Amino acid sequence: MLRSGGTRYFVWGFHSGLESRYNSINTGDYAFLYVTSPVSAIVLGGFVRSKFRGDDKFWPIDYEAGDKWPLRVDIEVEFLCVKDEGTWSIIKGCSESSYDRSNDCSRWGQYSQELIGDLPYGLMNKRPMLGSIIPLPDEDGTKLRKFLVERCTTIERIRQVNIDDVAKDVSSRLFINGDIIKDVANAVMTGNVMLIGPPGVGKTSLAKEVAKALSDVPPIVKVANALWFRRDVIGGETIRMGSVEWKSGFVIQAYNLAAKNPGRYVFLIIDEFNRADVDKAFGDFFTIFTSPNPEDWGMPGTLIEEIRSYRERDNYAEEFMKLYEQYSDEPLRRIRIIGTMNVVDIRNLFMVGEAILRRFIIIEVKCPTDTSDVEGFLNRYGKDIPSDVHKEIIDFIRGLRRPPKSSKSRGRLCISPGSVKVSIQLLNNAYVNGIIDKAKNPHEVVRDHFVNYLRSSLGVLIGNELKAFDEAVRELISKAG
Template identity: 40%
Template sequence: ILDYWVKNIEKLISEADFWTSAGSIEHWLNSIDYAFKNGGYTIWGQRLGIDSLKEFFEIELRGRRGRTGVQRPFIVNYVESKPLINIFYVRGKGVIGAGLVSHIVIDVHNLFWDEELKEGRVIYPLRWVMKVIWLHKSVRENPTDPRKWEGDHIDLFFRSGLQHVVKPEDVEKIRKFLLSKKDEIQVTLNTFSKEVYVLRKPVIEEMPSMPNIHEIIKKVTEELVIDEEVILLFITSLLAGRNVMLAGKPGTGKTMLAKMVSELLGFKPLIAVANAHWSRYDVIGGMVLKGGKPAWKSGWLIIALTEHLRSKHGGGRWRGAYLIIDEVNRADVDKAFGEFFTIFAGIDPSEWIIPESLIKEIRSYDERDSYGLDFLELADKYLEHIDGVGYRVPDDFRVICTLNYVDIRNLFILGEAFTRRFARILVNYPSDEDKELNVLFSKAEKEGFRKEIVQSFKEDIKEKLKKLINELRKIERLPFGPANVYSLIRIALTYKTLNPDKDNISILKKSLETSISLSTLWDEELKKGVERVINNVLGSA
């Protein structure tokens, strides 16, 4: 039926039921962007509280008396198979497009618009999917740059939200308008029917050659005991334009992996360790008192963006900067990352926008820290500005988060609204214990331990240590990653250097005590599990 109407545009225009949707440029930017990613289908919605939604269904479905809103004729006419045409109106611009309604849905689970992502709740639960039949030429040619959008004028009064066009004279105005756009309607439909539509420039303009990527992997595996496939996936995700979340048990090398890969790709790593007290002030920035007067102090994201622009355009060692947020789940995401949701609204770097409101906020302070001062200057000079919307985040800037999981009772839960902004990579314990020990003992030699002591100790205790590692890692709540193993090796080799006559098993036992998680001190069950493994592998003496 939809195809029939699209192939018979004049008949569609003459028989359609007309509706208008007025909204902000930010909302329409989300919807137009969606259309170009989804073959010409887009989404719009009606603001309804849950109580209003319940009331609507009480009235309509149970036949109870009460007032009904504009939703009733919209749904009834749709059910009766009337073609519904929705006119797209942008406040301050005019009419920018039109769509033929294909589906009406109630959706209380999926966040779509930036406003919903920022607040973490569905605001527009009554939604309709539309086949876009006409877009203004300026929108077709600049779908992600609303500062270049223009709109047409129709002599109607456009109110916010969904409105039914019922006056015959108003219906006739819309019909005449759409008939005058017949050629543009065909261009719009052809635009979306193309097999490939290039919406954005490539994210990576200069990707490192494959030999260089393998060289990076080689250098990382000389220092860290992480499977090569994990490292390759991490590098690939960064080069593909994704922010990345590295998740795994403590001690698996997540933070060092983030730091090393950042450096080897040529980006300065800035490491911030999250905690439960983090707020918007720590992530974005905010007001401090300086000499009794309000002043702007930058948070980690503004600091990292400033360092990125300084490095990228300063001609020094670095190509830019990456922000590494360590142990992100120690922060309350809802409290600290609200504007992060807005800035990194989607997974594609071309969707990342620093909002105009934040820039204005920083400018409003007479006193600013050095990062605030430099950020404004560098943003004006190097970042693309979308009038009324904000500044594009540089497409080679990345945020990398690490997430530890052992005892989730001590951590905040990260919701899907946050985690979907990242490529999620699991960093497990190494799959090859022989390789793990070879790397760690080799690392000890590089750090200055005498080769003969390292080799002698390794040959004597290697099989016992392998079994110990294997058994300890079976204890679910005990973190015992390569970092813990290396701590054990360093302490054991130091002990052996100072006490060469001491037997190696005793040294291994003593060193292990200093490398096990402190939680064994107060978790009796965990303590007994560790003691059982040690006695079974190393003996109880």
């Protein structure tokens, strides 16, 4: 039974007499679907994504025993062994007809039959019977899968997305300019991305939301720090319970996740990238990710040999060695790294080093110059704030973000969305807790309360930025009277 969604799935059913064997199947297992007469061949392979019972009749014809074959599995198809232009129409025709009278079934199995003579010795010696479930040893399953993937038609499973839909969805939650969201989504489908900009503009939230929009695999999120070594990023030697072992870093963990989720992007988000000692932590990272282009990426042979040389390895490393032998660098090329970096002035970006800049697509996330984020936050977090205060806050933030009239005066202030959001939440709580009377004049609410909340959420205690903020506030308050 063919099912088409964001990816390609095939539903298969077993008769109720196979319940004990069916119960041994786990989600995540790899399955080869062998169709008996007249196909008599493996026709597809893929991962079991779900198990369920169905009360509807599985086959369009009546099974002689009256069984509806209720034990179902949902297989995400990795490859199809069919050599024909009308691949899906053939499968659909076969699955919807009597299994012993379909030309489509014969055509489906034709290419698979041609492969039988080339199968490695010992594989498929035991042919499945109608409705049977036969477990394969891991080693045989790995060899068979590799053999068929190389010769059959691999199904593309990278989620196809509409960039406009992604921008609309993400902006509804983050109130970030849609063009920036489109730029980021488009860039990460090409390679690794570094988001730079002042603190509080939403870089980390943007990275997480774009990752969720482009993949159903939860992203790995790490916050960089000055204590990171190569062992944290890639992996390396460590002492555990008195023994020396090889411990995996988050890049190896991301590889494993990608290998177990074929066709999907796996996102690794490294927050505050510039807090790490780049030379100390990212040497081998630069060897693996040599450019922004995934086609250039590869695990160095020296790293594979290093891991292999350790008798004791953590579970991630053990898993990696098995998966890498099977898939080589293909899963690595589906990893997408989104870094974030707090850079107040883009001219200071050189301080992080050219080695990073050459390996990432750089996208600047600037402070907003309009008040669309303010309106969004007020609607979402300011439900207890009177509407006339809403307007006063919007006008106030607009004034702070307005460019200075004279080049000799202060520069444009960065009133970040993060600061605005926190300030509105604090003000709303003040109304809820009775700290502010709802009848109080809107101008006085902004002057006596909102300004202080905003000042405390800027993330700076001293310096020119705080002085510029105080100066701008005095100017706006005095004009408002």
